[in-house]
Amino acid sequence: MVTTTDYATQATLKPNVFRRMWTDGQLKMLLIFLPPALLVFTVFVILPMLQAGFFAPYKWSGYGPAPWVLNEDTGREFGRWVGSQNFERMWGHSAFQQAFENTLLVIAVSLLIQLPIALFLALLIYQNSRINTIFRLVFFLPYIMAEVATGLIFSFVLDGNYGLSKWFSDLMGYETAFFPLAEKPWAFYSILAVIVWKYFGFHMMIYIAGLQSISKELIEAARIDGATATQRAFFIQIPLLWPAITISIFYSVLGGLQVFDLVMPMTAGGPSNSSHTLVSYLYNFGFVRLNVGFGSAVGVFLFAVGVVFALVYRNTVQRGQ
Amino acid sequence: MYDWKDAGRISVLLFVSSLILIPLAATVLGGFKTSGELRVSPFGIPDQWHMEFYGEIFADANFWRYLWNSLLISLLTVFLTVFMGAMAAYAFAQVRFFGSEFLFSYMLLGLMFPFAAAIMPLFLTVRDLGLLDTPWGVVLPQVAFGLAFSIMFFRTFFSQMPEELFEAARVDGCGYIKFFFLFTLPLSTPILATIATFVFVQSWNNYLLPLIMLNDRAGYTWTLGAMDYRGEYTAEWNRTLAFVSATLAPAVVFFLAAQKYIVAGLTGGAVKG
Numbered sequence: 001m002v003t004t005t006d007y008a009t010q011a012t013l014k015p016n017v018f019r020r021m022w023t024d025g026q027l028k029m030l031l032i033f034l035p036p037a038l039l040v041f042t043v044f045v046i047l048p049m050l051q052a053g054f055f056a057p058y059k060w061s062g063y064g065p066a067p068w069v070l071n072e073d074t075g076r077e078f079g080r081w082v083g084s085q086n087f088e089r090m091w092g093h094s095a096f097q098q099a100f101e102n103t104l105l106v107i108a109v110s111l112l113i114q115l116p117i118a119l120f121l122a123l124l125i126y127q128n129s130r131i132n133t134i135f136r137l138v139f140f141l142p143y144i145m146a147e148v149a150t151g152l153i154f155s156f157v158l159d160g161n162y163g164l165s166k167w168f169s170d171l172m173g174y175e176t177a178f179f180p181l182a183e184k185p186w187a188f189y190s191i192l193a194v195i196v197w198k199y200f201g202f203h204m205m206i207y208i209a210g211l212q213s214i215s216k217e218l219i220e221a222a223r224i225d226g227a228t229a230t231q232r233a234f235f236i237q238i239p240l241l242w243p244a245i246t247i248s249i250f251y252s253v254l255g256g257l258q259v260f261d262l263v264m265p266m267t268a269g270g271p272s273n274s275s276h277t278l279v280s281y282l283y284n285f286g287f288v289r290l291n292v293g294f295g296s297a298v299g300v301f302l303f304a305v306g307v308v309f310a311l312v313y314r315n316t317v318q319r320g321q
Numbered sequence: 322m323y324d325w326k327d328a329g330r331i332s333v334l335l336f337v338s339s340l341i342l343i344p345l346a347a348t349v350l351g352g353f354k355t356s357g358e359l360r361v362s363p364f365g366i367p368d369q370w371h372m373e374f375y376g377e378i379f380a381d382a383n384f385w386r387y388l389w390n391s392l393l394i395s396l397l398t399v400f401l402t403v404f405m406g407a408m409a410a411y412a413f414a415q416v417r418f419f420g421s422e423f424l425f426s427y428m429l430l431g432l433m434f435p436f437a438a439a440i441m442p443l444f445l446t447v448r449d450l451g452l453l454d455t456p457w458g459v460v461l462p463q464v465a466f467g468l469a470f471s472i473m474f475f476r477t478f479f480s481q482m483p484e485e486l487f488e489a490a491r492v493d494g495c496g497y498i499k500f501f502f503l504f505t506l507p508l509s510t511p512i513l514a515t516i517a518t519f520v521f522v523q524s525w526n527n528y529l530l531p532l533i534m535l536n537d538r539a540g541y542t543w544t545l546g547a548m549d550y551r552g553e554y555t556a557e558w559n560r561t562l563a564f565v566s567a568t569l570a571p572a573v574v575f576f577l578a579a580q581k582y583i584v585a586g587l588t589g590g591a592v593k594g
Contacts, residue, residue, distance in 0.1 A: 024497075025497045026418075029497035032408075036405045037406065038409070038424070038427075040401075041465050041469075043446065044466075048446055049442075051445075055442060062444075121337065124333065124334060139341065140583075141345075141576070142341055144526075144573075144583070145526075145569060148528050148547055149547065152551055152561060153565060157344050167364075197341070205584065258436070264532075265548060286441055287533060292445070295440070302434070302437065303438040303439070306433060306435050306438065
């Protein structure tokens with residue numbers, strides 16, 4: 001990029017920057033190439049997020065252009081200003097507390113169970129051989145399957161009349177079949193298990209890529225010096241893998257915040273709102289009930305959690321990477 | 322050559338593989354069983370292979386329409402995300418202008434929060450633009466959220482291209498725009514394919530956006546169709562399993578064909594960070 005950078009620095013020193021960029025064809029290129037992406041991104045990502053902030057203090061059904069606009073027919077505004085009421089209602093709502101707790105649980109399970117499993121399996125199959133390639137493909141398969149398909153498959157597997165849980169009930173000699181997806185703590189535990197099932201392969205692939213970039217000489221030298229496979233893993237490979245691990249932690253947390261597609265086919269948030277995540281809570285209590293202000297308040301909360309995490313994480317753990 | 326350590330390793334791997342493959346096999350086989358048999362032997366080989374459940378699905382015009390809608394939405398999303406992302410990334414990589422770092426960071430905001438956070442105003446925006454119940458109502462938000470990711474990858478790739486090439490082309494009178502189409506794009510096929518694959522899979526599997534934007538059954542994607550089918554035949558798991566298997570088949574074939582690019586994408590992300 002030396003050339004173009006030089007152009008730019010030279011240009012800023014001279015008064016006729018734009019003229020130069022114009023004759024150069026740079027300005028024309030910028031004016032054609034940048035606006036489409038900026039426009040679509042602004043209209044469909046940034047503006048809605050800002051709007052969520054503006055809608056959050058209103059009670060509004062979404063009818064009319066905005067809650068603060070005057071409705072000519074009724075002589076009142078379309079929405080009603082309620083201040084911080086939406087946030088207070090959200091905080092006090094037991095279903096929201098449960099949903100928040102569940103979302104934190106997803107993140108905890110991803111970090112403490114899923115990532116170690118992924119790392120362990122990556123260490124087993126990172127070396128290139130035909131059989132390892134096959135295992136990699138199999139382990140990665142759940143990741144590319146749609147969440148909806150996965151959710152439907154597991155609601156069959158966990159259906160007390162049909163699948164695994166019927167088999168289990170028969171084995172234990174239960175009188176009545178056990179329906180994990182309809183029992184209070186088990187419904188969400190099932191979702192957690194399916195999350196691990198579906199996403200460990202993704203993290204495993206990240207680790208495999210990282211492990212393959214570690215120099216073979218280093219590992220070989222350690223082996224000759226008498227380090228066992230476990231020692232090599234803990235003292236050489238895992239420390240050197242740290243950049244890859246920080247990335248997979250980042251994906252786990254941000255991914256954990258948006259779990260939704262799996263919840264709908266498996267439990268749809270039930271029984272009695274015990275298996276909601278933040279997003280399925282937002283969908284149910286904001287979108288389905290056409291409660292734009294309330295849904296926006298939940299959205300603002302979700303946004304704040306995501307951005308605070310991302311900023312803190314980038315400036316601490318991932319600093320200098 | 323093989324010792325007990327290898328045996329232990331292989332048995333762990335086989336165990337994990339079975340946890341993945343048995344539910345999938347049960348799904349595919351379940352579509353060949355009657356509801357009654359499914360209750361008795363959920364994971365076994367069917368006694369008698371019933372073709373009618375798969376047959377009914379393949380004969381159902383709705384099924385093919387769902388697939389077509391998903392395909393159309395995914396292809397449009399891929400094309401726009403890749404094309405717009407590449408253009409913007411090229412601008413960022415090729416010229417450092419006043420505010421370019423700011424604009425780049427602005428685009429990367431899209432990587433920092435769950436897109437579902439803005440779903441209510443997004444729905445209203447799409448409604449006010451008159452795009453509800455059209456493919457565009459799903460495509461444009463998907464593109465917008467995919468852009469950050471694609472611009473980040475493209476910029477890294479573009480700024481690693483040899484400058485001599487650009488200089489030589491400049492001397493021969495090739496402008497910025499022409500260079501992009503004649504050299505940059507053709508030379509970026511691997512990264513193009515990688516990003517396209519990821520965007521495609523994400524769009525193909527998406528459920529939340531279609532759920533919100535599409536009400537009319539004629540425009541349903543296959544994920545909506547599958548949930549609908551499940552609702553329609555609650556008591557007959559074999560039908561739902563057949564439906565799910567029928568939709569998984571193209572995904573698996575696509576995956577096997579595109580796995581090289583998927584792996585490349587993950588590697589790129591892991592190495593560069």
